[in-house]
Amino acid sequence: MDDRADILVVDDNPINLQVLSDILRREPFRVHAALSGEVALRAVAKRRPDLILLDVKMPEMSGFDVCRQLKSDEATRDIPVIFISAMNDIEDKVMAFGAGGIDYVTKPFQAEEVLVRVRTHLELNGIKRDLERRVAERTRALEESEARYRVLFEDSPLAVIVYDADTWKIVEVNGACTRMLGYPRQRWVGSSLGFMFERGQRDAMRALSRNLTEHSEEAVLTGHLRLSHADGCLVETEGIVQCVAYPGCRAHILMLQDITERRKIEEQLRLEAREHRQKLEFSLHYDALTGLPNRMLLTERIRQGVSQAKQTGCWMAVCYIDLDGFATLNEAHGQEISDHLLINTAECLRSCLRGGDTLARVGGDEFVLLVLGINSHMELTAFLENVSARLSEPFVSDTAVITLSASIGVTIFPQDSADADTLLRHADQSMMRAKQLGKGRHELFDAEGERRVRAQYESIELMRAALSRREFVLYYQPKVDLETRAITGVEALIRWSHPERGLLPPGAFLPAIEEDAFAVDLGDWVIGEALAQITRWHALGLELGISVNIAAQHLLQGDFIERLQALLAAHPEVPRGSLEIEVLESSRLDNIENVERVIVACRALGVGFSLDDFGTGYSSLTYLRALSADTLKIDQSFIRNMMEDKGDLAIVSGVIGLASAFDRRVVAEGVETLEHARLLLSLGCHQFQGYGIARPMPAEDVPGWVARWPDPSWATLAEGL
Known part of the structure; x- marks a missing residue:
C-alpha cells in the first residue's frame, strides 16, 4: 500500500509550479499540479489531497476564493492550505488566515522552508486525524454493554457517576470522580445528583436527563458544566450522559472530563488574540513611528470631512506636506536622527491642529493636514503660514542643529468636489508643483483647470x-x-x-x-x-x-x-x-x-x-x-x-x-x-x-x-x- 502524502500545488505561473513540484519531489510525496483555481477544485473533487500549496494572485479565481470554496464544503474543509505569495503586507496575511489558510509563505522562498512547513503541517494534520479517530473510538466505547463499562469504570480517567434516572439518586461513582471534586465516596452514594450543580445548571441537567429517557438511548453531550468542589471552588467540566443497564433501577451514566485548565488556557488565548487584534487594528490605521493616522484612516477621515463640509457649508482643505531635502538629511545624519526629526515634525504639526482637524503620515517624509471649517482663502493662508513657520524652527539634537522647510500642496473641497483618493492625489500634484517652483512654499490646486482638462478628455x-x-x-x-x-x-x-x-x-x-x-x-x-x-x-x-x-x-x-x-x-x-x-x-x-x-x-x-x-x-x-x-x-x-x-x-x-x-x-x-x-x-x-x-x-x-x-x-x- 502506497502511504505517501498527496500534495496539490496550485499556481498560474508554470515556472513557479515546476519549481515547487521539484522541491516537493525531494521528499516521498506524490505531487500533483494545477495552473488555476478552477482546475484545482476539479482535481480535489477527483482525488482528495493531504495538503494544498496555493498561490494567492491568480486570474479568474484568486487563491483566497479557492480556499473559501474548499472550506465551505464538508468534504474538503479540513484539507490544510498553505498560501504562497509575493504579497507580504499584514492585510494580505490577515485575509489568508481569514479565508481558512493554516500558513503563509512569502515569495521568494527557500526550498528547505517550504519542505519544513509542509512536513510540519502534514504531521499536525495526522495528529488531528488521530485525535478525531480516538474521540470516535471513545464514543463507540461509551455505547458498549454494561460489562464493558464495569471493566473500564475504576480505571477511567473520566469522572463517572451512575444515578437513578427516576429519583436522581447517585448509586455509584468512580475514583476519578472523588478526586476531581474532593468529596469522599460516601458523600456521593445516596445523595441527589443535584448537590454538585449550580441551580440553573441543575434544571438544565434534569431536562437533559428527561429527554434522554423519553426519546433516545444514544449518548448525549452535556455541554459546559460548572460543578462545586469540596473546597468551594468551581470545576469546569464537560461530558456525556446515556442510559445504562444497572441492577435494581433504570440508570443513567454521566461521564465528565475536567476542563478547568483547558478553559484557563482558552481564556488566555482569547485575551492574547484580542490583544493581537488590537495591535493589528492599530497597525492597519496608524503609523508605527509617530502614532499618527496612516493613509487608510486618513481616507476615511476625508470622507467624513466631505460630509461635514456639505452640512456646514464651510471649506475643507487637504494639505499635502513634503519635507524639502529630507533624503539628503537622512544620508548625512543617519536613520536615528531622521526618525527623531520625523517625530519632532509630527509634534510641530500637531500643535497647529484645531478642533476637528486631522494630521496623518502618508509616506517617509510626507504628512497630510486635513483642515475643517475654513471660511476664506485668507484664513487658510494664515493657517499655512503658521504651519511653515513652525516647521522652520530649528531641530536640535546632540550632534546637529537642523532647519527644515516644507513644500505644501493644497486642494479645497467643495471647489474641488472629487472623492477622497482624488483629493489626496490633487493635493500631491500641487505639492510637486510647489517643489518645482522653488520649494518652501504652498500651492493651491486649480480645480477649475482640472475640470476643463477632464471635460476635454x-x-x-x-x-x-x-x-x-x-x-x-x-x-x-x-x-x-x-x-x-x-x-x-x-x-x-x-x-x-x-x-x-x-x-x-x-x-x-x-x-x-x-x-x-x-x-x-x-x-x-x-x-x-x-x-x-x-x-x-x-x-x-x-x-x-x-x-x-x-x-x-x-x-x-x-x-x-x-x-x-x-x-x-x-x-x-x-x-x-x-x-x-x-x-x-x-x-x-x-x-x-x-x-x-x-x-x-x-x-x-x-x-x-x-x-x-x-x-x-x-x-x-x-x-x-x-x-x-x-x-x-x-x-x-x-x-x-x-x-x-x-x-x-x-x-x-x-x-x-x-x-x-x-x-x-x-x-x-x-x-x-x-x-x-x-x-x-x-x-x-x-x-x-x-x-x-x-x-x-x-x-x-x-x-x-x-x-x-x-x-x-x-x-x-x-x-x-
Whole structure:
C-alpha cells in the first residue's frame, strides 16, 4: 500500500509550479499540479489531497476564493492550505488566515522552508486525524454493554457517576470522580445528583436527563458544566450522559472530563488574540513611528470631512506636506536622527491642529493636514503660514542643529468636489508643483483647470466612441466656375449626428481635438469616407472631385504620406486628381520645408493641395512663395464684408492678383449674393463657393443639385460674361 502524502500545488505561473513540484519531489510525496483555481477544485473533487500549496494572485479565481470554496464544503474543509505569495503586507496575511489558510509563505522562498512547513503541517494534520479517530473510538466505547463499562469504570480517567434516572439518586461513582471534586465516596452514594450543580445548571441537567429517557438511548453531550468542589471552588467540566443497564433501577451514566485548565488556557488565548487584534487594528490605521493616522484612516477621515463640509457649508482643505531635502538629511545624519526629526515634525504639526482637524503620515517624509471649517482663502493662508513657520524652527539634537522647510500642496473641497483618493492625489500634484517652483512654499490646486482638462478628455472619448459607432457624417458644398458654368468639385464638411443633441456643426466639437492625436484618426476617416463617396458617385456617372480639410498636425505626421497611400490603395477606382487636401493658411505650419515636401508627395499621388482661409494668417506671402499649393481659397470673412469695407476689398483684390501672379487657382468662399459674384468677377475671380451657390448637403442630395445647376439667376449672370 502506497502511504505517501498527496500534495496539490496550485499556481498560474508554470515556472513557479515546476519549481515547487521539484522541491516537493525531494521528499516521498506524490505531487500533483494545477495552473488555476478552477482546475484545482476539479482535481480535489477527483482525488482528495493531504495538503494544498496555493498561490494567492491568480486570474479568474484568486487563491483566497479557492480556499473559501474548499472550506465551505464538508468534504474538503479540513484539507490544510498553505498560501504562497509575493504579497507580504499584514492585510494580505490577515485575509489568508481569514479565508481558512493554516500558513503563509512569502515569495521568494527557500526550498528547505517550504519542505519544513509542509512536513510540519502534514504531521499536525495526522495528529488531528488521530485525535478525531480516538474521540470516535471513545464514543463507540461509551455505547458498549454494561460489562464493558464495569471493566473500564475504576480505571477511567473520566469522572463517572451512575444515578437513578427516576429519583436522581447517585448509586455509584468512580475514583476519578472523588478526586476531581474532593468529596469522599460516601458523600456521593445516596445523595441527589443535584448537590454538585449550580441551580440553573441543575434544571438544565434534569431536562437533559428527561429527554434522554423519553426519546433516545444514544449518548448525549452535556455541554459546559460548572460543578462545586469540596473546597468551594468551581470545576469546569464537560461530558456525556446515556442510559445504562444497572441492577435494581433504570440508570443513567454521566461521564465528565475536567476542563478547568483547558478553559484557563482558552481564556488566555482569547485575551492574547484580542490583544493581537488590537495591535493589528492599530497597525492597519496608524503609523508605527509617530502614532499618527496612516493613509487608510486618513481616507476615511476625508470622507467624513466631505460630509461635514456639505452640512456646514464651510471649506475643507487637504494639505499635502513634503519635507524639502529630507533624503539628503537622512544620508548625512543617519536613520536615528531622521526618525527623531520625523517625530519632532509630527509634534510641530500637531500643535497647529484645531478642533476637528486631522494630521496623518502618508509616506517617509510626507504628512497630510486635513483642515475643517475654513471660511476664506485668507484664513487658510494664515493657517499655512503658521504651519511653515513652525516647521522652520530649528531641530536640535546632540550632534546637529537642523532647519527644515516644507513644500505644501493644497486642494479645497467643495471647489474641488472629487472623492477622497482624488483629493489626496490633487493635493500631491500641487505639492510637486510647489517643489518645482522653488520649494518652501504652498500651492493651491486649480480645480477649475482640472475640470476643463477632464471635460476635454471626456469630449474626446465621446468622439472616439462616436467614430466607432459611425455617428460622423460628411456634408458636401459645391464649388463652381461661373465663367464655364462648370461644377469644379465639392468640399467635404464634417458633421456629428449626435444621438441626443442632433446634427452638430464642426465648431461644436472640433476645437476640443486641435492638439489631440484623435485629430489624426478623424482626419484619416474623413479622407477614407471622401474616397468612398467619389467611388459611389462615379458608379452613378457623376464625376466630382472632393476637397477635405486636414489639421496641420495631421499633415505633419511623419507617416502621413504612407497613410494616404494606403487609403488611396483601398479605393483604386478613384481617378487621379479627384481628391484635394485643404489646410488652413492660419494653421501653425512651423516647418515650411516639410509642408512643401508633403505637397510634392501628394501631387505625385495625384492629390491636389489648397491653402484654405488664405489671408487670415501672418505669413500669407511666405506661404505663397514657399508652398506650391494648387489653389488659394479667400477667407469668407473678407468676401462677406468687401461690399462695405474697403480694407477687406483691398485684401480680396490683392489675393486675386497674387494668385494670378503666382499662377494659382483662386476660389472665393462665402459668396452669398449675386452682387458678391459680380464684384468678384470684375476683380478677375470666377470660381465661387458659398450659401449663394448652395448650402452644405448630404451626399444623396448632391446628384439632384448637380442636375439643377445653374439656376436662372446664376445662368443669367454667367451669360453676361
